[in-house]
Amino acid sequence: MGKSAVKGLFYICLIAATFVLATITIMAAFSGNVAPVDSVIMPLLGLAVPVLLIVNLITALCxxxxxxxxxxxxxxxxFCNWGYLTSVFQLNLPKDKTPAGKYLKIATYNIHNFGGEITGYSCKEIARYMQQExxxxLCFQEFGDNSDFPTDSIRRVLSHWSHALIPSEDSxxxxxxIAVFSRYPLANHRFITYQHSSNCSMMCDVVMGTDTxxxxxxxLQTTSVSQKRRKWERELATDDTRREVQAAKDAAGTLHxxxxxxxxxxYVISHYAxxxxxxxxxxxxxNSIPSSYTYHHxxxxxxxxxRTAGNGYMxxxxxxxxxxxxxxxxxxxxLKGIAYYSPxxxxxxxxxxxxxxxxIQ
Structure with missing residues:
Protein backbone atom coordinates (compact mmCIF):
# COMPACT_ATOMS: atom_id res chain seq x y z
CA MET A 1 0.00 0.00 0.00
CA GLY A 2 1.45 3.34 -1.09
CA LYS A 3 1.86 6.45 1.03
CA SER A 4 -1.08 8.17 -0.64
CA ALA A 5 -3.30 5.17 0.09
CA VAL A 6 -2.23 5.09 3.76
CA LYS A 7 -2.81 8.82 4.00
CA GLY A 8 -6.25 8.45 2.45
CA LEU A 9 -7.16 5.63 4.83
CA PHE A 10 -6.00 7.68 7.83
CA TYR A 11 -8.07 10.63 6.62
CA ILE A 12 -11.17 8.42 6.33
CA CYS A 13 -10.56 7.06 9.84
CA LEU A 14 -10.38 10.62 11.21
CA ILE A 15 -13.68 11.48 9.54
CA ALA A 16 -15.28 8.30 10.89
CA ALA A 17 -13.98 9.02 14.40
CA THR A 18 -15.40 12.56 14.16
CA PHE A 19 -18.84 11.20 13.27
CA VAL A 20 -18.69 8.59 16.05
CA LEU A 21 -17.71 11.25 18.60
CA ALA A 22 -20.50 13.55 17.41
CA THR A 23 -23.07 10.75 17.54
CA ILE A 24 -22.14 9.82 21.11
CA THR A 25 -22.22 13.48 22.17
CA ILE A 26 -25.66 14.02 20.62
CA MET A 27 -26.94 10.88 22.39
CA ALA A 28 -25.53 12.21 25.66
CA ALA A 29 -27.58 15.39 25.19
CA PHE A 30 -30.72 13.32 25.81
CA SER A 31 -29.36 11.26 28.72
CA GLY A 32 -31.21 13.32 31.32
CA ASN A 33 -34.56 12.26 29.83
CA VAL A 34 -33.87 8.56 30.41
CA ALA A 35 -34.39 7.06 33.87
CA PRO A 36 -31.50 4.90 35.09
CA VAL A 37 -33.88 1.96 35.45
CA ASP A 38 -34.40 2.04 31.68
CA SER A 39 -30.77 2.25 30.59
CA VAL A 40 -27.27 1.49 31.80
CA ILE A 41 -25.51 3.41 29.04
CA MET A 42 -27.40 6.73 29.01
CA PRO A 43 -26.58 7.82 32.61
CA LEU A 44 -22.91 7.06 31.94
CA LEU A 45 -23.02 9.15 28.76
CA GLY A 46 -24.61 11.97 30.76
CA LEU A 47 -21.76 11.83 33.26
CA ALA A 48 -19.28 12.13 30.37
CA VAL A 49 -20.87 15.27 28.86
CA PRO A 50 -18.28 17.81 30.13
CA VAL A 51 -15.40 15.77 28.67
CA LEU A 52 -17.29 15.06 25.45
CA LEU A 53 -17.94 18.76 24.90
CA ILE A 54 -14.28 19.65 25.37
CA VAL A 55 -13.17 16.88 22.98
CA ASN A 56 -15.68 18.08 20.38
CA LEU A 57 -14.33 21.63 20.61
CA ILE A 58 -10.76 20.41 20.20
CA THR A 59 -11.80 18.26 17.22
CA ALA A 60 -13.64 21.18 15.61
CA LEU A 61 -10.59 23.41 16.11
CA CYS A 62 -8.29 20.82 14.52
CA PHE A 79 -24.57 22.91 20.37
CA CYS A 80 -26.98 19.97 20.58
CA ASN A 81 -26.05 20.09 24.28
CA TRP A 82 -27.38 23.64 24.60
CA GLY A 83 -29.42 22.64 27.67
CA TYR A 84 -26.26 21.59 29.47
CA LEU A 85 -24.32 24.64 28.30
CA THR A 86 -26.95 27.04 29.64
CA SER A 87 -26.91 25.25 32.98
CA VAL A 88 -23.24 26.10 33.50
CA PHE A 89 -22.99 29.39 31.58
CA GLN A 90 -25.43 32.27 32.10
CA LEU A 91 -25.66 35.99 31.38
CA ASN A 92 -28.43 37.46 33.51
CA LEU A 93 -28.88 41.17 34.04
CA PRO A 94 -28.59 42.31 37.68
CA LYS A 95 -31.94 42.31 39.48
CA ASP A 96 -33.00 45.43 41.33
CA LYS A 97 -34.22 45.19 44.91
CA THR A 98 -36.98 47.43 46.21
CA PRO A 99 -37.22 48.75 49.80
CA ALA A 100 -40.70 47.25 50.16
CA GLY A 101 -39.63 43.80 48.88
CA LYS A 102 -39.37 40.69 51.05
CA TYR A 103 -36.11 38.83 50.54
CA LEU A 104 -34.48 35.66 51.79
CA LYS A 105 -30.84 34.69 51.31
CA ILE A 106 -29.91 31.04 51.57
CA ALA A 107 -26.62 29.14 51.38
CA THR A 108 -25.96 25.44 50.89
CA TYR A 109 -22.56 23.93 51.66
CA ASN A 110 -21.15 20.41 51.94
CA ILE A 111 -18.66 21.18 54.70
CA HIS A 112 -17.04 17.72 54.93
CA ASN A 113 -17.34 17.66 58.73
CA PHE A 114 -15.46 20.99 58.91
CA GLY A 115 -12.39 19.06 57.82
CA GLY A 116 -12.20 17.39 61.25
CA GLU A 117 -10.39 20.49 62.51
CA ILE A 118 -9.84 20.68 66.26
CA THR A 119 -9.63 24.49 66.34
CA GLY A 120 -12.84 25.19 64.40
CA TYR A 121 -10.98 27.52 62.03
CA SER A 122 -13.10 26.67 58.96
CA CYS A 123 -16.33 26.90 60.93
CA LYS A 124 -15.38 30.37 62.14
CA GLU A 125 -14.36 31.49 58.65
CA ILE A 126 -17.62 30.16 57.19
CA ALA A 127 -19.62 32.00 59.87
CA ARG A 128 -17.70 35.21 59.22
CA TYR A 129 -18.16 35.00 55.45
CA MET A 130 -21.85 34.08 55.57
CA GLN A 131 -22.61 36.86 58.02
CA GLN A 132 -20.72 39.29 55.81
CA GLU A 133 -22.85 38.15 52.84
CA LEU A 138 -27.49 27.96 56.19
CA CYS A 139 -27.99 24.42 54.89
CA PHE A 140 -25.09 22.08 55.64
CA GLN A 141 -24.32 18.59 54.35
CA GLU A 142 -21.79 16.25 56.01
CA PHE A 143 -22.27 18.22 59.21
CA GLY A 144 -20.06 16.53 61.77
CA ASP A 145 -18.28 17.49 64.96
CA ASN A 146 -15.45 15.95 66.94
CA SER A 147 -14.40 15.71 70.58
CA ASP A 148 -12.21 18.84 70.33
CA PHE A 149 -14.81 20.93 68.52
CA PRO A 150 -18.22 19.49 69.51
CA THR A 151 -21.71 20.54 68.43
CA ASP A 152 -22.04 23.04 71.30
CA SER A 153 -18.94 24.87 70.04
CA ILE A 154 -20.32 24.88 66.50
CA ARG A 155 -23.60 26.33 67.78
CA ARG A 156 -21.74 29.13 69.56
CA VAL A 157 -19.78 30.03 66.43
CA LEU A 158 -23.00 30.03 64.39
CA SER A 159 -25.04 31.85 67.04
CA HIS A 160 -25.93 34.58 64.52
CA TRP A 161 -28.37 31.97 63.17
CA SER A 162 -30.22 31.34 66.40
CA HIS A 163 -32.64 28.70 65.11
CA ALA A 164 -31.04 25.35 64.33
CA LEU A 165 -32.11 21.86 63.27
CA ILE A 166 -29.48 19.24 64.05
CA PRO A 167 -30.64 15.60 64.02
CA SER A 168 -30.03 13.66 67.21
CA GLU A 169 -27.22 11.13 67.36
CA ASP A 170 -29.72 8.26 67.30
CA SER A 171 -31.40 9.47 64.10
CA ILE A 178 -27.04 17.37 57.66
CA ALA A 179 -28.21 20.50 59.49
CA VAL A 180 -30.02 23.83 59.04
CA PHE A 181 -29.24 27.13 60.80
CA SER A 182 -31.58 30.09 60.40
CA ARG A 183 -32.20 33.64 61.54
CA TYR A 184 -35.93 32.88 61.28
CA PRO A 185 -37.96 30.32 63.24
CA LEU A 186 -38.06 26.80 61.79
CA ALA A 187 -41.23 24.73 62.04
CA ASN A 188 -42.66 21.35 60.97
CA HIS A 189 -39.25 19.77 60.53
CA ARG A 190 -38.86 16.26 59.18
CA PHE A 191 -35.72 14.13 58.82
CA ILE A 192 -35.80 11.95 55.68
CA THR A 193 -33.67 8.81 55.35
CA TYR A 194 -33.36 6.45 52.40
CA GLN A 195 -33.19 2.65 52.29
CA HIS A 196 -29.77 1.13 51.69
CA SER A 197 -28.11 4.55 51.75
CA SER A 198 -26.06 6.64 54.16
CA ASN A 199 -27.47 9.82 52.59
CA CYS A 200 -30.46 11.81 53.78
CA SER A 201 -32.60 14.94 53.47
CA MET A 202 -34.25 17.35 55.87
CA MET A 203 -37.46 19.33 55.41
CA CYS A 204 -38.73 22.28 57.43
CA ASP A 205 -40.65 25.54 57.12
CA VAL A 206 -38.90 28.89 57.41
CA VAL A 207 -41.37 31.25 59.07
CA MET A 208 -40.86 34.89 58.13
CA GLY A 209 -43.72 36.67 59.84
CA THR A 210 -46.74 36.15 57.61
CA ASP A 211 -44.71 34.35 54.94
CA THR A 212 -43.61 30.73 55.03
CA LEU A 220 -28.27 12.61 47.64
CA GLN A 221 -26.49 9.34 47.00
CA THR A 222 -22.72 9.66 46.83
CA THR A 223 -20.90 8.32 43.77
CA SER A 224 -18.57 6.07 45.87
CA VAL A 225 -15.86 6.77 43.29
CA SER A 226 -13.43 8.27 45.82
CA GLN A 227 -13.75 5.25 48.12
CA LYS A 228 -13.10 2.69 45.37
CA ARG A 229 -10.85 4.60 42.98
CA ARG A 230 -7.57 3.25 44.34
CA LYS A 231 -8.82 -0.32 44.11
CA TRP A 232 -9.90 0.18 40.50
CA GLU A 233 -6.62 1.90 39.64
CA ARG A 234 -4.65 -1.06 41.04
CA GLU A 235 -6.74 -3.51 39.02
CA LEU A 236 -6.41 -1.48 35.83
CA ALA A 237 -2.64 -1.18 36.31
CA THR A 238 -2.14 -4.96 36.17
CA ASP A 239 -1.27 -6.93 33.05
CA ASP A 240 -4.17 -9.29 33.74
CA THR A 241 -6.86 -8.55 31.16
CA ARG A 242 -9.56 -10.35 33.15
CA ARG A 243 -8.88 -8.24 36.23
CA GLU A 244 -8.92 -5.08 34.13
CA VAL A 245 -12.26 -6.03 32.59
CA GLN A 246 -13.66 -6.92 36.00
CA ALA A 247 -12.53 -3.56 37.43
CA ALA A 248 -14.24 -1.73 34.55
CA LYS A 249 -17.44 -3.73 35.09
CA ASP A 250 -17.29 -3.09 38.83
CA ALA A 251 -16.89 0.66 38.27
CA ALA A 252 -19.79 0.79 35.81
CA GLY A 253 -21.95 -1.33 38.13
CA THR A 254 -21.20 0.88 41.15
CA LEU A 255 -22.00 4.05 39.21
CA HIS A 256 -25.24 2.60 37.86
CA TYR A 267 -38.71 11.02 43.36
CA VAL A 268 -39.09 11.38 47.14
CA ILE A 269 -37.96 15.00 47.38
CA SER A 270 -39.82 15.88 44.17
CA HIS A 271 -43.02 14.57 45.74
CA TYR A 272 -42.49 16.71 48.84
CA ALA A 273 -41.85 19.75 46.65
CA ASN A 287 -23.99 14.48 43.37
CA SER A 288 -25.45 14.97 39.88
CA ILE A 289 -24.32 17.20 37.04
CA PRO A 290 -26.85 19.13 34.89
CA SER A 291 -26.98 16.40 32.24
CA SER A 292 -28.29 13.92 34.82
CA TYR A 293 -31.75 12.44 35.24
CA THR A 294 -31.96 13.96 38.74
CA TYR A 295 -31.43 17.49 37.44
CA HIS A 296 -33.89 17.10 34.56
CA HIS A 297 -36.56 15.56 36.79
CA ARG A 307 -30.62 29.93 35.28
CA THR A 308 -32.89 32.58 36.79
CA ALA A 309 -30.32 34.71 38.63
CA GLY A 310 -26.76 33.51 37.95
CA ASN A 311 -23.95 34.90 35.85
CA GLY A 312 -20.77 33.55 34.27
CA TYR A 313 -19.48 29.99 34.62
CA MET A 314 -20.80 27.78 37.40
CA LEU A 335 -40.16 32.96 44.05
CA LYS A 336 -38.11 35.45 42.06
CA GLY A 337 -34.38 34.85 41.79
CA ILE A 338 -32.34 37.96 42.64
CA ALA A 339 -28.77 36.64 42.87
CA TYR A 340 -27.03 33.27 42.62
CA TYR A 341 -23.31 32.61 43.02
CA SER A 342 -20.76 30.10 44.27
CA PRO A 343 -17.75 31.72 46.00
CA ILE A 360 -40.99 36.46 48.07
CA GLN A 361 -43.78 37.69 45.81
Whole structure:
Protein backbone atom coordinates (compact mmCIF):
# COMPACT_ATOMS: atom_id res chain seq x y z
CA MET A 1 0.00 0.00 0.00
CA GLY A 2 1.45 3.34 -1.09
CA LYS A 3 1.86 6.45 1.03
CA SER A 4 -1.08 8.17 -0.64
CA ALA A 5 -3.30 5.17 0.09
CA VAL A 6 -2.23 5.09 3.76
CA LYS A 7 -2.81 8.82 4.00
CA GLY A 8 -6.25 8.45 2.45
CA LEU A 9 -7.16 5.63 4.83
CA PHE A 10 -6.00 7.68 7.83
CA TYR A 11 -8.07 10.63 6.62
CA ILE A 12 -11.17 8.42 6.33
CA CYS A 13 -10.56 7.06 9.84
CA LEU A 14 -10.38 10.62 11.21
CA ILE A 15 -13.68 11.48 9.54
CA ALA A 16 -15.28 8.30 10.89
CA ALA A 17 -13.98 9.02 14.40
CA THR A 18 -15.40 12.56 14.16
CA PHE A 19 -18.84 11.20 13.27
CA VAL A 20 -18.69 8.59 16.05
CA LEU A 21 -17.71 11.25 18.60
CA ALA A 22 -20.50 13.55 17.41
CA THR A 23 -23.07 10.75 17.54
CA ILE A 24 -22.14 9.82 21.11
CA THR A 25 -22.22 13.48 22.17
CA ILE A 26 -25.66 14.02 20.62
CA MET A 27 -26.94 10.88 22.39
CA ALA A 28 -25.53 12.21 25.66
CA ALA A 29 -27.58 15.39 25.19
CA PHE A 30 -30.72 13.32 25.81
CA SER A 31 -29.36 11.26 28.72
CA GLY A 32 -31.21 13.32 31.32
CA ASN A 33 -34.56 12.26 29.83
CA VAL A 34 -33.87 8.56 30.41
CA ALA A 35 -34.39 7.06 33.87
CA PRO A 36 -31.50 4.90 35.09
CA VAL A 37 -33.88 1.96 35.45
CA ASP A 38 -34.40 2.04 31.68
CA SER A 39 -30.77 2.25 30.59
CA VAL A 40 -27.27 1.49 31.80
CA ILE A 41 -25.51 3.41 29.04
CA MET A 42 -27.40 6.73 29.01
CA PRO A 43 -26.58 7.82 32.61
CA LEU A 44 -22.91 7.06 31.94
CA LEU A 45 -23.02 9.15 28.76
CA GLY A 46 -24.61 11.97 30.76
CA LEU A 47 -21.76 11.83 33.26
CA ALA A 48 -19.28 12.13 30.37
CA VAL A 49 -20.87 15.27 28.86
CA PRO A 50 -18.28 17.81 30.13
CA VAL A 51 -15.40 15.77 28.67
CA LEU A 52 -17.29 15.06 25.45
CA LEU A 53 -17.94 18.76 24.90
CA ILE A 54 -14.28 19.65 25.37
CA VAL A 55 -13.17 16.88 22.98
CA ASN A 56 -15.68 18.08 20.38
CA LEU A 57 -14.33 21.63 20.61
CA ILE A 58 -10.76 20.41 20.20
CA THR A 59 -11.80 18.26 17.22
CA ALA A 60 -13.64 21.18 15.61
CA LEU A 61 -10.59 23.41 16.11
CA CYS A 62 -8.29 20.82 14.52
CA UNK A 63 -10.54 20.47 11.45
CA UNK A 64 -10.88 24.26 11.23
CA UNK A 65 -7.10 24.73 11.30
CA UNK A 66 -6.91 22.18 8.50
CA UNK A 67 -9.60 24.22 6.68
CA UNK A 68 -11.93 21.26 6.38
CA UNK A 69 -15.72 21.44 6.46
CA UNK A 70 -15.78 18.49 8.87
CA UNK A 71 -15.34 21.07 11.65
CA UNK A 72 -19.10 21.61 11.46
CA UNK A 73 -19.85 18.05 12.67
CA UNK A 74 -18.43 18.38 16.21
CA UNK A 75 -19.80 21.92 16.43
CA UNK A 76 -23.31 20.64 15.72
CA UNK A 77 -22.85 17.99 18.44
CA UNK A 78 -21.55 20.66 20.83
CA PHE A 79 -24.57 22.91 20.37
CA CYS A 80 -26.98 19.97 20.58
CA ASN A 81 -26.05 20.09 24.28
CA TRP A 82 -27.38 23.64 24.60
CA GLY A 83 -29.42 22.64 27.67
CA TYR A 84 -26.26 21.59 29.47
CA LEU A 85 -24.32 24.64 28.30
CA THR A 86 -26.95 27.04 29.64
CA SER A 87 -26.91 25.25 32.98
CA VAL A 88 -23.24 26.10 33.50
CA PHE A 89 -22.99 29.39 31.58
CA GLN A 90 -25.43 32.27 32.10
CA LEU A 91 -25.66 35.99 31.38
CA ASN A 92 -28.43 37.46 33.51
CA LEU A 93 -28.88 41.17 34.04
CA PRO A 94 -28.59 42.31 37.68
CA LYS A 95 -31.94 42.31 39.48
CA ASP A 96 -33.00 45.43 41.33
CA LYS A 97 -34.22 45.19 44.91
CA THR A 98 -36.98 47.43 46.21
CA PRO A 99 -37.22 48.75 49.80
CA ALA A 100 -40.70 47.25 50.16
CA GLY A 101 -39.63 43.80 48.88
CA LYS A 102 -39.37 40.69 51.05
CA TYR A 103 -36.11 38.83 50.54
CA LEU A 104 -34.48 35.66 51.79
CA LYS A 105 -30.84 34.69 51.31
CA ILE A 106 -29.91 31.04 51.57
CA ALA A 107 -26.62 29.14 51.38
CA THR A 108 -25.96 25.44 50.89
CA TYR A 109 -22.56 23.93 51.66
CA ASN A 110 -21.15 20.41 51.94
CA ILE A 111 -18.66 21.18 54.70
CA HIS A 112 -17.04 17.72 54.93
CA ASN A 113 -17.34 17.66 58.73
CA PHE A 114 -15.46 20.99 58.91
CA GLY A 115 -12.39 19.06 57.82
CA GLY A 116 -12.20 17.39 61.25
CA GLU A 117 -10.39 20.49 62.51
CA ILE A 118 -9.84 20.68 66.26
CA THR A 119 -9.63 24.49 66.34
CA GLY A 120 -12.84 25.19 64.40
CA TYR A 121 -10.98 27.52 62.03
CA SER A 122 -13.10 26.67 58.96
CA CYS A 123 -16.33 26.90 60.93
CA LYS A 124 -15.38 30.37 62.14
CA GLU A 125 -14.36 31.49 58.65
CA ILE A 126 -17.62 30.16 57.19
CA ALA A 127 -19.62 32.00 59.87
CA ARG A 128 -17.70 35.21 59.22
CA TYR A 129 -18.16 35.00 55.45
CA MET A 130 -21.85 34.08 55.57
CA GLN A 131 -22.61 36.86 58.02
CA GLN A 132 -20.72 39.29 55.81
CA GLU A 133 -22.85 38.15 52.84
CA UNK A 134 -26.06 38.61 54.80
CA UNK A 135 -27.14 34.97 54.57
CA UNK A 136 -30.37 34.20 56.44
CA UNK A 137 -30.41 30.40 56.24
CA LEU A 138 -27.49 27.96 56.19
CA CYS A 139 -27.99 24.42 54.89
CA PHE A 140 -25.09 22.08 55.64
CA GLN A 141 -24.32 18.59 54.35
CA GLU A 142 -21.79 16.25 56.01
CA PHE A 143 -22.27 18.22 59.21
CA GLY A 144 -20.06 16.53 61.77
CA ASP A 145 -18.28 17.49 64.96
CA ASN A 146 -15.45 15.95 66.94
CA SER A 147 -14.40 15.71 70.58
CA ASP A 148 -12.21 18.84 70.33
CA PHE A 149 -14.81 20.93 68.52
CA PRO A 150 -18.22 19.49 69.51
CA THR A 151 -21.71 20.54 68.43
CA ASP A 152 -22.04 23.04 71.30
CA SER A 153 -18.94 24.87 70.04
CA ILE A 154 -20.32 24.88 66.50
CA ARG A 155 -23.60 26.33 67.78
CA ARG A 156 -21.74 29.13 69.56
CA VAL A 157 -19.78 30.03 66.43
CA LEU A 158 -23.00 30.03 64.39
CA SER A 159 -25.04 31.85 67.04
CA HIS A 160 -25.93 34.58 64.52
CA TRP A 161 -28.37 31.97 63.17
CA SER A 162 -30.22 31.34 66.40
CA HIS A 163 -32.64 28.70 65.11
CA ALA A 164 -31.04 25.35 64.33
CA LEU A 165 -32.11 21.86 63.27
CA ILE A 166 -29.48 19.24 64.05
CA PRO A 167 -30.64 15.60 64.02
CA SER A 168 -30.03 13.66 67.21
CA GLU A 169 -27.22 11.13 67.36
CA ASP A 170 -29.72 8.26 67.30
CA SER A 171 -31.40 9.47 64.10
CA UNK A 172 -28.12 9.97 62.20
CA UNK A 173 -26.50 6.68 63.15
CA UNK A 174 -24.97 5.29 59.96
CA UNK A 175 -26.02 8.43 58.06
CA UNK A 176 -23.99 11.37 56.76
CA UNK A 177 -25.57 14.12 58.93
CA ILE A 178 -27.04 17.37 57.66
CA ALA A 179 -28.21 20.50 59.49
CA VAL A 180 -30.02 23.83 59.04
CA PHE A 181 -29.24 27.13 60.80
CA SER A 182 -31.58 30.09 60.40
CA ARG A 183 -32.20 33.64 61.54
CA TYR A 184 -35.93 32.88 61.28
CA PRO A 185 -37.96 30.32 63.24
CA LEU A 186 -38.06 26.80 61.79
CA ALA A 187 -41.23 24.73 62.04
CA ASN A 188 -42.66 21.35 60.97
CA HIS A 189 -39.25 19.77 60.53
CA ARG A 190 -38.86 16.26 59.18
CA PHE A 191 -35.72 14.13 58.82
CA ILE A 192 -35.80 11.95 55.68
CA THR A 193 -33.67 8.81 55.35
CA TYR A 194 -33.36 6.45 52.40
CA GLN A 195 -33.19 2.65 52.29
CA HIS A 196 -29.77 1.13 51.69
CA SER A 197 -28.11 4.55 51.75
CA SER A 198 -26.06 6.64 54.16
CA ASN A 199 -27.47 9.82 52.59
CA CYS A 200 -30.46 11.81 53.78
CA SER A 201 -32.60 14.94 53.47
CA MET A 202 -34.25 17.35 55.87
CA MET A 203 -37.46 19.33 55.41
CA CYS A 204 -38.73 22.28 57.43
CA ASP A 205 -40.65 25.54 57.12
CA VAL A 206 -38.90 28.89 57.41
CA VAL A 207 -41.37 31.25 59.07
CA MET A 208 -40.86 34.89 58.13
CA GLY A 209 -43.72 36.67 59.84
CA THR A 210 -46.74 36.15 57.61
CA ASP A 211 -44.71 34.35 54.94
CA THR A 212 -43.61 30.73 55.03
CA UNK A 213 -41.06 28.96 52.80
CA UNK A 214 -40.76 25.17 52.62
CA UNK A 215 -37.06 24.31 52.76
CA UNK A 216 -35.68 20.91 51.70
CA UNK A 217 -31.98 20.35 52.41
CA UNK A 218 -30.51 17.33 50.60
CA UNK A 219 -27.46 15.16 50.34
CA LEU A 220 -28.27 12.61 47.64
CA GLN A 221 -26.49 9.34 47.00
CA THR A 222 -22.72 9.66 46.83
CA THR A 223 -20.90 8.32 43.77
CA SER A 224 -18.57 6.07 45.87
CA VAL A 225 -15.86 6.77 43.29
CA SER A 226 -13.43 8.27 45.82
CA GLN A 227 -13.75 5.25 48.12
CA LYS A 228 -13.10 2.69 45.37
CA ARG A 229 -10.85 4.60 42.98
CA ARG A 230 -7.57 3.25 44.34
CA LYS A 231 -8.82 -0.32 44.11
CA TRP A 232 -9.90 0.18 40.50
CA GLU A 233 -6.62 1.90 39.64
CA ARG A 234 -4.65 -1.06 41.04
CA GLU A 235 -6.74 -3.51 39.02
CA LEU A 236 -6.41 -1.48 35.83
CA ALA A 237 -2.64 -1.18 36.31
CA THR A 238 -2.14 -4.96 36.17
CA ASP A 239 -1.27 -6.93 33.05
CA ASP A 240 -4.17 -9.29 33.74
CA THR A 241 -6.86 -8.55 31.16
CA ARG A 242 -9.56 -10.35 33.15
CA ARG A 243 -8.88 -8.24 36.23
CA GLU A 244 -8.92 -5.08 34.13
CA VAL A 245 -12.26 -6.03 32.59
CA GLN A 246 -13.66 -6.92 36.00
CA ALA A 247 -12.53 -3.56 37.43
CA ALA A 248 -14.24 -1.73 34.55
CA LYS A 249 -17.44 -3.73 35.09
CA ASP A 250 -17.29 -3.09 38.83
CA ALA A 251 -16.89 0.66 38.27
CA ALA A 252 -19.79 0.79 35.81
CA GLY A 253 -21.95 -1.33 38.13
CA THR A 254 -21.20 0.88 41.15
CA LEU A 255 -22.00 4.05 39.21
CA HIS A 256 -25.24 2.60 37.86
CA UNK A 257 -26.35 1.37 41.30
CA UNK A 258 -25.88 4.89 42.63
CA UNK A 259 -27.66 6.42 39.62
CA UNK A 260 -30.63 4.22 40.55
CA UNK A 261 -30.53 5.23 44.21
CA UNK A 262 -30.33 8.93 43.34
CA UNK A 263 -33.32 8.58 41.00
CA UNK A 264 -35.38 7.02 43.80
CA UNK A 265 -34.31 9.74 46.23
CA UNK A 266 -35.15 12.36 43.60
CA TYR A 267 -38.71 11.02 43.36
CA VAL A 268 -39.09 11.38 47.14
CA ILE A 269 -37.96 15.00 47.38
CA SER A 270 -39.82 15.88 44.17
CA HIS A 271 -43.02 14.57 45.74
CA TYR A 272 -42.49 16.71 48.84
CA ALA A 273 -41.85 19.75 46.65
CA UNK A 274 -44.95 19.15 44.52
CA UNK A 275 -47.25 18.66 47.52
CA UNK A 276 -45.93 21.61 49.53
CA UNK A 277 -48.55 24.19 50.55
CA UNK A 278 -45.81 26.84 50.51
CA UNK A 279 -43.21 28.06 47.99
CA UNK A 280 -40.22 25.71 47.98
CA UNK A 281 -36.46 26.13 48.18
CA UNK A 282 -34.77 22.81 47.46
CA UNK A 283 -31.01 22.77 47.87
CA UNK A 284 -27.97 20.72 48.68
CA UNK A 285 -25.35 18.36 47.33
CA UNK A 286 -27.10 16.29 44.66
CA ASN A 287 -23.99 14.48 43.37
CA SER A 288 -25.45 14.97 39.88
CA ILE A 289 -24.32 17.20 37.04
CA PRO A 290 -26.85 19.13 34.89
CA SER A 291 -26.98 16.40 32.24
CA SER A 292 -28.29 13.92 34.82
CA TYR A 293 -31.75 12.44 35.24
CA THR A 294 -31.96 13.96 38.74
CA TYR A 295 -31.43 17.49 37.44
CA HIS A 296 -33.89 17.10 34.56
CA HIS A 297 -36.56 15.56 36.79
CA UNK A 298 -36.38 18.34 39.39
CA UNK A 299 -36.58 21.01 36.70
CA UNK A 300 -39.99 19.70 35.65
CA UNK A 301 -41.55 21.46 38.66
CA UNK A 302 -38.84 23.78 40.02
CA UNK A 303 -36.53 26.40 38.57
CA UNK A 304 -32.74 26.22 38.66
CA UNK A 305 -31.63 29.31 40.56
CA UNK A 306 -28.52 29.71 38.44
CA ARG A 307 -30.62 29.93 35.28
CA THR A 308 -32.89 32.58 36.79
CA ALA A 309 -30.32 34.71 38.63
CA GLY A 310 -26.76 33.51 37.95
CA ASN A 311 -23.95 34.90 35.85
CA GLY A 312 -20.77 33.55 34.27
CA TYR A 313 -19.48 29.99 34.62
CA MET A 314 -20.80 27.78 37.40
CA UNK A 315 -19.04 24.85 39.05
CA UNK A 316 -19.25 23.71 42.66
CA UNK A 317 -16.82 20.76 42.96
CA UNK A 318 -13.32 22.10 43.51
CA UNK A 319 -11.50 19.19 41.86
CA UNK A 320 -11.94 17.37 38.51
CA UNK A 321 -10.54 20.46 36.75
CA UNK A 322 -13.48 22.45 38.17
CA UNK A 323 -15.80 21.05 35.51
CA UNK A 324 -18.52 19.66 37.79
CA UNK A 325 -21.59 21.44 39.06
CA UNK A 326 -23.21 19.11 41.60
CA UNK A 327 -24.59 21.50 44.26
CA UNK A 328 -27.78 23.43 43.53
CA UNK A 329 -30.54 25.66 44.80
CA UNK A 330 -33.88 25.12 43.05
CA UNK A 331 -36.93 27.28 43.72
CA UNK A 332 -40.66 27.46 43.07
CA UNK A 333 -41.73 29.62 40.11
CA UNK A 334 -43.53 31.90 42.59
CA LEU A 335 -40.16 32.96 44.05
CA LYS A 336 -38.11 35.45 42.06
CA GLY A 337 -34.38 34.85 41.79
CA ILE A 338 -32.34 37.96 42.64
CA ALA A 339 -28.77 36.64 42.87
CA TYR A 340 -27.03 33.27 42.62
CA TYR A 341 -23.31 32.61 43.02
CA SER A 342 -20.76 30.10 44.27
CA PRO A 343 -17.75 31.72 46.00
CA UNK A 344 -14.41 29.95 45.80
CA UNK A 345 -13.74 29.22 49.48
CA UNK A 346 -10.57 27.23 50.06
CA UNK A 347 -11.43 25.88 53.49
CA UNK A 348 -12.40 22.44 54.77
CA UNK A 349 -14.29 21.02 51.81
CA UNK A 350 -13.89 19.77 48.25
CA UNK A 351 -17.09 21.70 47.47
CA UNK A 352 -17.79 25.41 47.15
CA UNK A 353 -20.88 26.85 48.84
CA UNK A 354 -23.81 28.03 46.74
CA UNK A 355 -25.64 31.22 47.76
CA UNK A 356 -28.96 32.49 46.42
CA UNK A 357 -31.21 35.40 47.23
CA UNK A 358 -34.91 35.23 46.36
CA UNK A 359 -37.76 37.69 46.52
CA ILE A 360 -40.99 36.46 48.07
CA GLN A 361 -43.78 37.69 45.81
Missing amino acids: WALARKRWALIPLVAF GVDV VKGVLP IRLINNH ENFMKRATQT KTSPYPVLLCGDF LRKTLKDGF YTYRYAKRMLRIDYIFHSPS DLDLCSDHNPVIMEVE
